[in-house]
Amino acid sequence: MKAEQRRHLTNLLRNVIYELTGNYYPDERMKILEYKVERLIKELRLDIETPEGIVSYFLQSEERRKLLIDLMTVPETRFFREREQLEVLFDDPLKGRTLLEMASVGCSTGQEPYTLAMMMEERGIGGTVTGMDINEKALREARAGVYRADELKDIPPEYRRFVLVRGKFLEIKPEIRRRVRFRQVNLVEGRDFEALRGRFDVVLCRNVLIYFDTRSKETALKNLGTILRSGGILVLSSTEILGREFQRLFESFKCGKFFFYRKRE
Ligand SMILES: C[S@@+](CC[C@H](N)C(=O)[O-])C[C@H]1O[C@@H](n2cnc3c(N)ncnc32)[C@H](O)[C@@H]1O
Secondary structure, eight states, rough: OHHHHHHHHHHHHHHHHHHHHHOOOGGGGGHHHHHHHHHHHHHHHHOOOSSSHHHHHHHHHHHHHHHHHHHSSOOOOOOOTTTHHHHHHHHHTTTTTOOEEEEEEEETTHHHHHHHHHHHHHTEEEEEEEEEOHHHHHHHHHHHHHHHEEGGGOOGGGGGGGGETTTTEEEEEEHTTTEEEEEOOOOTTTTTHTTTTTOEEEEOOSSGGBBBHHHHHHHEEEEEEEHEEEEEEEEETTTOOGGGGGGTEEEEEEEEEEEEEEEEE
């Protein structure tokens, strides 16, 4: 495919991905998208000549749409990512809580919900953690609860008793797995969140909305608001700040150096 056609294909896919997932590839990330598209065509050995043909190939069935979504979302994560923010969350706004329903939306391969479950277990807090993501492949790995042994380095020594290292693999122990469940959702689909209305005390959505634009972010935040009980806490990554335009949904408050967001009544 010529360079011009490839650019056209990338532009078409940019729109499709946005419509399907709310993830928007701005101009400065187009190179990444181009690279992913190239890899995709090679991997699938697609013998389709035109950009429009390739796009309609992906839109032809639910199965192929899922494949595109799995390949185009960014699954990067790790255990105890931004640990200090999580410690502040448990030690300040959640201090004294003995029972919590927590959600990790955009949980990728599960390290974040398992981290939360370990922190709850360590503190004697009851309740469960629900990990949610759009990416089916990532959710399959999350449900398996088996990781590369070298991920042990991300787990602080006092939490390592919750995992088992067997050769090249690290397994999450049953007492933690049992507290975590997984569910497929699309942050821009309101109906995925209706059934969970008011269910959670805390919802984490870290390093996810950075890939959204203002419009899709607004839809996603409304959906996150739906599943929080009123007064519940939304946690974004410490590098993400909720703009003023979203503050009618959530009120920000600061603990130490971190901002958190409380769902308005
Ligand atoms: C970079 S990972 C963040 C993982 C974890 N929250 C963390 O901070 O380590 C972003 C995740 O958001 C998910 N995601 C992207 N768009 C989504 C959508 N529309 N609905 C649900 N999940 C989505 C991706 O599949 C990916 O697993």
